[in-house]
Each structure stands twice: as structure tokens, then as C-alpha cells.
Amino acid sequence: MKIANLSPDSKIWIYQSNRKFTDSEVAQITEKGSEFISLWNSHGNMLKAAIEVKHNLFVIFGVDEIQAKASGCSIDKSVAFIKEIEARLKVSLLDRMQIAYKKEDEITSSHLMEFELQLKSGHLNENTIVFNNLVTTKEEFDSSWELPVKDSWHKSLL
Structure with missing residues (x-):
């Protein structure tokens, strides 16, 4: 299943890599991720889930909680998968x-402090498109994942 096929109120978790993945690594993550979500459950109930790699930089999990809600234990399993x-x-x-x-x-990406310095020096500005990895639902992901600094939490760094 693709993230795009999840309902708007589905939960989303975004994990950003410190470097871009190679195409081979994306294939590995996709394969292992598909195996993981095919067995991912919450208290014995299978989760309707998706995993994707976007822009060779982000690993994104989505769970449609209509079928079953992600519990603390199931979320811990996904974090263990990310650590793997x-x-x-x-x-x-x-x-x-x-x-x-x-x-x-x-x-591209940089540490928060470096990003702030680039904003203050004018190398980046309020119209720079940023990725808001704090979105928590599919609806927010669709509408607010990529947006200008001026419309995101990053504006506090201006």
C-alpha cells in the first residue's frame, strides 16, 4: 500500500536521513519495510500500514487507524525497525x-543551527521550501509537509 492510499486522518511518522540513500538502499528499505508492515500489529490486530522512501532522504510510515490503532508497543516496533x-x-x-x-x-539538509545561520545571512529566505517532518496525519502530510519557511514552524528562525 502507498501512503497516498491512506485515509486523511491516518497517522504519519517521518524519519529523515542524514544523507541521501542510494537507489540500492531505497530498494532494501522498501523490501524490508514491506516485510515489516506485512507483520506489523497492535495487540494482535494487523495494522493497515504503508512505508515509503521519498526523495531518497525520508522514510515515511503511515497507519490508517480505522482498522486498528497503533499502540505504544507497535510504535516501539517501528522505531526498532528504523534503528535496524x-x-x-x-x-x-x-x-x-x-x-x-x-x-x-x-x-539538501543541514543542522538546525547551520540552517538558522543561512537564513540570517540571506543565503536562504522566507520563501525557501522546507520539509516539516513534524506533521502527524496524512492530511497534514499532503498539505503541510513541503512549504515555505514563512508558513512553517521554521519561521521562528528568521
């Missing part, structure tokens, strides 16, 4: 201080 990817591919996916943004139609 980190170990296998030697990447960091849990560093929330990395900010992804578009610069000249390329997606």
Missing part, C-alpha cells in the same frame, strides 16, 4: 536537528 535501518546502512534517521530544504531545486 540505521545500523545496516550506517545512517542517522532519529536526529531531529537535521533540517531538509530545497535550494535551487535540489533537496
